[in-house]
Amino acid sequence: MSVSLKIIKLLKLMSNITNKIDFANLPMAYEEHKVEIDNAIKGVLQNANYIMGEPVKEFEEKLQRFTGAKYAISCSSGTDALLLALMAMDIQPGDEVLTTPFTFIATAETIAFLKAKPVFVDIEESTYNIDPSKIEEKITARTKAIIPVSIFGQVPDMDFINEIAIRHDLFVIEDAAQSFGATYKGKRSCNLSTFACTSFFPAKPLGCFGDGGAVFTSEPEFATKMKSLRLHGQMERYHHKYIGMGGRLDTLQAAILNVKLDSYEQDISNRQRVAQKYTSFLKEAVIIPTVNPESTSVWAQYSIRVKNRTETVEKLKRNGIPTAIHYPKALHQQECFEYLDYKEGDFPVTEKVTREILSLPMNPYLTTKEIEFITNQLKTAIQ
Ligand SMILES: *Cc1c(COP(=O)(O)O)cnc(C)c1O
Numbered sequence: 001m002s003v004s005l006k007i008i009k010l011l012k013l014m015s016n017i018t019n020k021i022d023f024a025n026l027p028m029a030y031e032e033h034k035v036e037i038d039n040a041i042k043g044v045l046q047n048a049n050y051i052m053g054e055p056v057k058e059f060e061e062k063l064q065r066f067t068g069a070k071y072a073i074s075c076s077s078g079t080d081a082l083l084l085a086l087m088a089m090d091i092q093p094g095d096e097v098l099t100t101p102f103t104f105i106a107t108a109e110t111i112a113f114l115k116a117k118p119v120f121v122d123i124e125e126s127t128y129n130i131d132p133s134k135i136e137e138k139i140t141a142r143t144k145a146i147i148p149v150s151i152f153g154q155v156p157d158m159d160f161i162n163e164i165a166i167r168h169d170l171f172v173i174e175d176a177a178q179s180f181g182a183t184y185k186g187k188r189s190c191n192l193s194t195f196a197c198t199s200f201f202p203a204k205p206l207g208c209f210g211d212g213g214a215v216f217t218s219e220p221e222f223a224t225k226m227k228s229l230r231l232h233g234q235m236e237r238y239h240h241k242y243i244g245m246g247g248r249l250d251t252l253q254a255a256i257l258n259v260k261l262d263s264y265e266q267d268i269s270n271r272q273r274v275a276q277k278y279t280s281f282l283k284e285a286v287i288i289p290t291v292n293p294e295s296t297s298v299w300a301q302y303s304i305r306v307k308n309r310t311e312t313v314e315k316l317k318r319n320g321i322p323t324a325i326h327y328p329k330a331l332h333q334q335e336c337f338e339y340l341d342y343k344e345g346d347f348p349v350t351e352k353v354t355r356e357i358l359s360l361p362m363n364p365y366l367t368t369k370e371i372e373f374i375t376n377q378l379k380t381a382i383q
Contacts, residue, residue, distance in 0.1 A: 021370055023322040024203045025363040033259050040255035053251035059258050060214075066181075066261065069191040069216040071223035074249035075230050078177040078199025081215040082110040082147075084226045084247060085173045085195040088217075091116045091144055098138055099147040099175075100130040101330040102350045107149055107175050108331050118340065119143070120332050122347040126290050128303075128357075129156035131349070135164055145171040150179030150189055152326070153205060153271075153300040154291055158184055158192040165193075173197060177213075178300035180206050181268050185294045190216045200257060205271065205298040206264050208253040270364030271299040277368055278302050278360065281375035286382065287356070301326055305356035306382050312358065315381035321374055324359045 022028070030037060044053060056074055063072035075081050091097065093115035099107055101120040108118035119138050124131045130148045146165055148156045158174065165172045172193035176182075179189040180198045190196040198204075200212035217223050225242070228235055233244030275297070279288050287305035291297050303326060306312050313323050330350045332342035344351065360374060 020320045021322060021361050021366075021374060022363065023324065023361045025365050026202055026207070028363070028365045029207070029260075030209075033263065036259045037256055040259050041252060044252050044255050050251050052248060053254070055251050055255040055258055056249055059249070059254040059261070062258065062261050063190075063214055063216075066264075067188045067190040067216060069188075069196065070218045071220070072190075072214055072216050073223065073226050073230060074212070074214045074254060075247045076213065076249060077211040078175075078197055078201060078204075078213040079106040079110060080230075080245065080247040081197035081199070081213040082106060082173065082175065083113065083245065084215045084229050085197055085217075086110055086114055086116070086145070087229050087242075087244075088195070088222045088225045089145060089171045094142060095144040096140060096142045097145045097147060098130075098135060098143060100149050100151070100350075101332045101347050102128055102327065102353060103149040103151060103175065103331065104177070104327070105331065105334065105336075106177070107147055108337070111147070112337070116144070117142075118331070118337070120342065120347060122349050123151075123353065125349050125353070127154055127156065127292065128152065128289075128353060129154065130161075132157050132160040132164070135161065136168075139164075139168050139170070143168065143170060145173060147173045147175050149175040149177075150182060152289065152303055153179050153182055153298040154295055155179055155182055155184040155189050155192060157292075162193060171195065177201075177204060179298055180204070181264060181298045183296045189298075190214075191218075194218055195222070200253065205267070205300050206257070206260060208257050208260070210250070210253055212249050212253045212257065214249075267364045268298050271362065272296070274362060274364070274366045274371060275299045275302050277371045278375065281371065282378070285375075285379050299362055301359040302362045303357050303359045304378075305353065306358055307356060308382065309356060309358055312378070312381045316374075316377055319377045321377055322361060325357060326359050327354060327357075330354050 060072045095116040096119045097111045102123045111118045128151050174193045174196040176189045176196045177199035182189040196216040200208040229244040230247040233240045233242030235241045
């Protein structure tokens, strides 16, 4: 153990005494692999291969091996990954894309950014994922794609969704920004549909030290097109076939991710350990998250539901326990989507969940003692 790691562990012990809990514990994620990360960064600085350097290629190969996806194309963010996929399938103004209103804004923002229309489908109360049984009634002649979001780290029923898509000739893009590493029927998230997008934003289960993302596809033509779109639509230098974007992943971030991906399986099992502890301590007290038997979650969030959320958050905060709300407002209730003309009551399950959902601290480093402290405080707070 390095000296700095010892100091961090000591600080952590002391912070336990004062009951301070870190929500995502990003400092620890650096400390844990400090030497390798520092060397990886130094290597990039010494080679000055800042754009599309060797570590980017290495990272993409690792992504393919890890997910099983045929093609992995790194890019500048999860948002840009969604844009690349939508642009690759040639989404046009006025096209409709089905998705969930219970997600981060980027999922629907990118659809609207391309002047297509986000069409929302309510969620399941058990997993908070899009309700597959409600998809078909929203399909019209203008529908081009479905974007299921693997919310909080768990993949929705992709077989069911892919089957609908085949029947209606639609594309499926898995928004896997929160589920990188999760499994569904033995296969990895990002390898379950024609397109998948993920994010390496620092607070995601696999995070870099800035913005980053990747888009995955099973189709070689789409892979070629997205590689080009990521580079201003060029096929060779200064010869531009498409209107594209500057959407590359920095070599620095790729070098950091190469280190972090090597130990990511360990992070996943630790997140699963934390989730299991939470569940065992909380199952009688609050509505706990559920994982389908054919799936494993990477626990981007451990989100419970409580009735008196505002007071609960306040009480936990007073005891040094940070919480977060994913998400306080559904997308159909956002000002930027007023033009879609949805109204309150259109998505009753989503609306109910947004009023009750509450995310507890989640990171691979939480100890059983800390989890006990958090859950005991929570049980008192909800009374
Ligand atoms: C974080 C996130 C994104 C966007 O990823 P960025 O890398 O922040 O652009 C998209 N969709 C979902 C569901 C997310 O959680």
